[in-house]
Amino acid sequence: xxxxxxxxxxxxxxxxxxxxxxxxxxxxxxxxxxxxxxxxxxxxxxxxxxxxxxxxxxxxxxxxxxxxxxxxxxxxxxxxxxxxxxxxxxxxxxxxxxxxxx
Amino acid sequence: xxxxxxxxxxxxxxxxxxxxxxxxxxxxxxxxxxxxxxxxxxxxxxxxxxxxxxxxxxxxxxxxxxxxxxxxxxxxxxxxxxxxxxxxxxxxxxxxxxxxxxxxxxxxxxxxxxxxxxxxxxxxxxxxxxxxxxxxxxxxxxxxxxxxxxxxxxxxxxxxxxxxxxxxxxxxxxxxxxxxxxxxxxxxxxxxxxxxxxxxxxxxxxxxxxxxxxxxxxxxxxxxxxxxxxxxxxxxxxxxxxxxxxxxxxxxxxxxxxxxxxxxxxxxxxxxxxxxxxxxxxxxxxxxxxxxxxxxxxxxxxxxxxxxxxxxxxxxxxxxxxxxxxxxxxxxxxxxxxxxxxxxxxxxxxxxxxxxxxxxxxxxxxxxxxxxxxxxxxxxxxxxxxxxxxxxxxxxxxxxxxxxxxxxxxxxxxxxxxxxxxxxxxxxxxxxxxxxxxxxxxxxxxxxxxxxxxxxxxxxxxxxxxxxxxxxxxxxxxxx
Numbered sequence: 001x002x003x004x005x006x007x008x009x010x011x012x013x014x015x016x017x018x019x020x021x022x023x024x025x026x027x028x029x030x031x032x033x034x035x036x037x038x039x040x041x042x043x044x045x046x047x048x049x050x051x052x053x054x055x056x057x058x059x060x061x062x063x064x065x066x067x068x069x070x071x072x073x074x075x076x077x078x079x080x081x082x083x084x085x086x087x088x089x090x091x092x093x094x095x096x097x098x099x100x101x102x
Numbered sequence: 103x104x105x106x107x108x109x110x111x112x113x114x115x116x117x118x119x120x121x122x123x124x125x126x127x128x129x130x131x132x133x134x135x136x137x138x139x140x141x142x143x144x145x146x147x148x149x150x151x152x153x154x155x156x157x158x159x160x161x162x163x164x165x166x167x168x169x170x171x172x173x174x175x176x177x178x179x180x181x182x183x184x185x186x187x188x189x190x191x192x193x194x195x196x197x198x199x200x201x202x203x204x205x206x207x208x209x210x211x212x213x214x215x216x217x218x219x220x221x222x223x224x225x226x227x228x229x230x231x232x233x234x235x236x237x238x239x240x241x242x243x244x245x246x247x248x249x250x251x252x253x254x255x256x257x258x259x260x261x262x263x264x265x266x267x268x269x270x271x272x273x274x275x276x277x278x279x280x281x282x283x284x285x286x287x288x289x290x291x292x293x294x295x296x297x298x299x300x301x302x303x304x305x306x307x308x309x310x311x312x313x314x315x316x317x318x319x320x321x322x323x324x325x326x327x328x329x330x331x332x333x334x335x336x337x338x339x340x341x342x343x344x345x346x347x348x349x350x351x352x353x354x355x356x357x358x359x360x361x362x363x364x365x366x367x368x369x370x371x372x373x374x375x376x377x378x379x380x381x382x383x384x385x386x387x388x389x390x391x392x393x394x395x396x397x398x399x400x401x402x403x404x405x406x407x408x409x410x411x412x413x414x415x416x417x418x419x420x421x422x423x424x425x426x427x428x429x430x431x432x433x434x435x436x437x438x439x440x441x442x443x444x445x446x447x448x449x450x451x452x453x454x455x456x457x458x459x460x461x462x463x464x465x466x467x468x469x470x471x472x473x474x475x476x477x478x479x480x481x482x483x484x485x486x487x488x489x490x491x492x493x494x495x496x497x498x499x500x501x502x503x504x505x506x507x508x509x510x511x512x513x514x515x516x517x518x519x520x521x522x523x524x525x526x527x528x529x530x531x532x533x534x535x536x537x538x539x540x541x542x543x544x545x546x547x548x549x550x551x552x553x554x555x556x557x558x559x560x561x562x563x564x565x566x567x568x569x570x571x572x573x574x575x576x577x578x579x580x581x582x
Contacts, residue, residue, distance in 0.1 A: 006344055007341065007344050007346065007349075009228065012341050012349065015346060015349050015350060015353070016337060016349065016353045019337070019349065019350045019352075019353035019354050019357070020353050020354075020356065020357035021357070022121055022354055022357075023124075023353065023354035023355065023356065023357035023358035023361070024357045024358065024361050026121060026124050026125045026128075026354070026358065027124070027357075027358040027361050027362060028361060029125075029128045030127060030128045031128070031129075031477065032369075032450075032452045032458065032459055032462075032477050032478075033130065033450070033459060033462040033472060033475055033477065034127060034128070034129075034130060034133060034459060034462070035362065035365075035366075035452075035457075035458040035459030035462075036196060036197075036200075036455075036457050036458065036459035036460045036462070036463050037127065037133060037137075037459070037463065038124075038127055038358075038362070038459070039200055039325070039326055039329060039359075039362060039457070039458075039459075040196070040200045040203075041123070041124060041127055041136070041137055041140070042124065042329060042333070042354075042355045042358050042359060042362075043200055043203055043204050043207065043329055043332075043355075044137070044140065044141075044144075044203075045120045045123075045124065045140060045333075045351050045354065045355050046204075046207050046329075046332050046333045046336045046351060046352055046355045047144065047203075047207055048116065048120070048144065048147060048336065048347060048348055048351040048352070049207055049210045049211050049214065049332075049336045049339065049348065049352075050148060050177075050180075050210065051113075051147050051148060051151040051345070051347065051348065052210075052211075052214045052336070052339050052340065052343050052345060052348050053210050053213060053214055054148070054151045054152070054154065054173055055151060055154050055214075055343055055345070056213070056214045056217040056218065056343075057169055057172055057173050057176070057217070058154045058155060058158065058162065058166070058169050058170065058173060059154070059158060059159065059162045059169075059217075059221070060162065060165070060169055060217060060221065061159070061161040061162050061165065061221060062220070062221070064220055064295075065217045065220050065221050066165075066168070066169065066172060068213050068216045068217050068220070069169075069172070069213065069217050070172050070175075070176050071176075071209070071213050072209070072210045072213030072214055072216075072217065073172075073173055073176035073177060073180065073210070074176045074179050074180040075180065075206040075207070075209040075210040075213065076180065076206070076207065076210035076213075077176060077177045077179075077180025077181045077184070078180040078181070078183060078184035078203065078206045079180075079184070079203050079204070079206045079207035079210060080144055080148075080181075081180065081181040081184045081185045081188070082184030082185070082187060082188045082199065082202075082203040082206070083200075083203050083207075084137065084140075084141050084144070084188075085184070085185055085188030085189060086188045086191070086196060086199055086200065086203070087137045088134070088137050088138070088141070089188065089189070089193075090193070090196065090463045090466070091127075091130075091133045091134040091136075091137055092134055093193075093463065093466035093467050094130040094133065094134075094462075094466045094472050095466070095469070095471055095472065096130075096131075096471050096472060096473055097471035097473050097474065098471075
């Protein structure tokens with residue numbers, strides 16, 4: 001895809017550093033009541049790995065690469081879809097009291 | 103707009119939606135739209151990734167029909183299976199599902215690294231080293247998460263411990279690192295494939311060995327740690343593939359998961375190292391102090407009547423409640439108390455259930471509004487003005503020994519101060535001990551009574567008692 005490396009060492013470190021602080025800040029404000037959906041939600045977010053697996057499989061040029069790439073896409077897709085389904089299922093259960101609505 | 107531009111744009115939008123979505127998860131009011139937004143980001147990124155087809159190398163281009171069919175088939179299998187599993191799995195089994203999906207993400211990250219290692223002709227050393235590191239972390243996360251899943255799902259019943267285990271683990275880990283180095287250095291030579299294969303086998307083995315000795319009660323911390331591992335592996339793969347969306351999403355999860363792991367370990371009064379290496383549960387229990395007092399059993403209906411005429415009741419639910427599938431019945435009982443003018447609150451310990459926050463989800467599933475559910479720090483001050491604390495299926499999280507008994511294995515763990523309520527009822531199946539295997543002196547306290555029986559049956563009796571009271575009260579009012 002990228003014949004030349006666009007993101008080199010220090011640029012990569014900057015991205016990692018900023019992303020790490022972002023993750024820390026975003027999560028530190030979540031109340032304990034939502035810790036399980038949060039874990040499952042962050043589990044869903046790393047399901048983005050499926051995009052990398054699709055790239056790897058589309059660029060495969062030998063059968064071992066195809067086999068491993070195929071496994072990667074299956075696992076990555078399962079991670080993303082499963083993470084989404086269980087998180088959404090849990091979150092739609094959280095409802096306030098009727099009194100608050102009225 | 104070139105295909106690359108569209109892929110980069112979709113990745114950027116996905117990264118924004120992931121972070122914004124996670125941020126919206128900080129309140130139950132906005133959490134659901136948060137996950138939906140993140141989902142939209144994911145769909146965009148996946149659709150855009152098909153544009154990689156337009157910029158393939160000549161060798162890959164020759165196989166594009168086969169590869170594209172494989173991608174389609176893999177997506178159908180992965181999506182279909184996990185979507186179905188995620189829909190049907192009971193909420194009580196949520197922790198092991200998260201472990202399983204997380205392991206799969208780790209596996210995908212390891213697979214990407216493997217394809218990169220197999221297929222590259224010439225690569226610079228930094229890139230190879232990062233690839234190997236991503237593969238190592240991903241593989242550990244895969245096999246470790248699978249063991250965690252098997253333990254929580256009841257396929258592996260006992261922790262597997264042998265003498266010199268930590269030495270063995272250290273040796274295996276060393277071997278994995280060494281093979282990884284060889285792969286990075288000789289990755290292009292004749293020995294490339296055997297090195298790569300050996301490296302993955304040993305890395306997977308290390309994940310298994312590392313997880314086997316850890317007890318079931320500590321699994322949530324381990325799953326959270328592996329969640330962070332997978333995030334990290336995905337982030338490293340993102341660097342290898344020069345894909346910033348993967349780098350950002352992976353690293354956000356990596357740090358969020360690390361923080362969550364630390365928070366959980368803190369709620370259990372343990373360090374992460376202690377969880378990973380200490381074989382908790384082996385502590386000798388002989389030096390425990392003698393407990394004075396006796397257990398005082400009462401009938402469910404007597405307890406129900408006391409609560410009916412109390413002005414404030416705080417309920418402390420534990421996993422035993424969910425194990426007996428009694429959440430619905432508990433909420434039915436709570437609604438009857440509320441109708442009778444009793445103020446009812448739920449007090450949930452941070453590690454109640456099989457995963458932090460698990461009990462909150464189980465209560466939400468039963469229809470309990472989240473504003474009735476209070477965290478430990480919020481409610482601990484209120485127990486002294488509470489008429490009745492009803493403890494159902496919880497044990498260690500209300501054990502005052504955590505405050506007073508220095509020799510207790512749970513000493514120092516923050517607990518719910520249920521013992522400060524005027525009257526305490528404990529619903530319990532029998533006289534067994536808690537998950538940590540220690541006696542609970544709360545049960546012997548003067549103001550504590552035990553209601554023995556299956557939580558579902560006991561709550562059924564309590565509901566019936568209150569319902570029977572209503573007509574007789576109406577009759578009294580009519581007579582007056």
